[in-house]
Amino acid sequence: MATETPRQIQRIDLFNIRFYKKTWFHGSFQGMHYRIEKFTDADDSKKLRVTTWPGPYNYDHTDDSAKETALFDFSNEGLDEITEYLNTYHKEHEEEYQDVLLH
Numbered sequence: 001m002a003t004e005t006p007r008q009i010q011r012i013d014l015f016n017i018r019f020y021k022k023t024w025f026h027g028s029f030q031g032m033h034y035r036i037e038k039f040t041d042a043d044d045s046k047k048l049r050v051t052t053w054p055g056p057y058n059y060d061h062t063d064d065s066a067k068e069t070a071l072f073d074f075s076n077e078g079l080d081e082i083t084e085y086l087n088t089y090h091k092e093h094e095e096e097y098q099d100v101l102l103h
Contacts, residue, residue, distance in 0.1 A: 009090075011083045017076045020048060028055060031097030032090050035059050036082060038074060046074035050082050052089055054096055 009029050014036065019025065024037035032052055039049035051059070053067040070085060072078035090097065 008087045009083055011080060014079050014083060017074065017079060020074070026059065029086070029090060030094075031055050032086075032093065033059070033062075034086055036079075039071065041071070048072045048074050048078045048082060050085065052086070054093075 007030075009027070013027065015025065020036065020038050024035055026033070026035050028034070031054060033055050034053075035051045037049050037051075039047045041047055049069060049071055051067050051069045053059070053062045059067075068089075072081050072085070
């Protein structure tokens with residue numbers, strides 16, 4: 001009997017870098033919500049900012065203290081890193097997100 005690989009966020013789920021030149025992306029995965037957007041830092045460098053928070057509320061209705069943010073290069077390679085980051089972050093906070101799913 002084949003064992004099933006646990007579902008994770010896939011790189012294809014996050015689109016291509018051209019998408020982020022015009023808008024932001026909101027996704028969710030098993031109780032974890034995330035937002036990816038173009039961000040210009042203090043040095044005028046373009047970055048990808050990813051923000052994560054527990055559901056069930058959307059970005060605008062979640063207190064900032066519940067959100068965590070990380071910055072990545074504004075590139076397809078940055079999106080590769082974000083894919084890994086989101087999967088690792090979810091695994092590290094899995095119990096917190098399971099509580100969200102149960103309520």
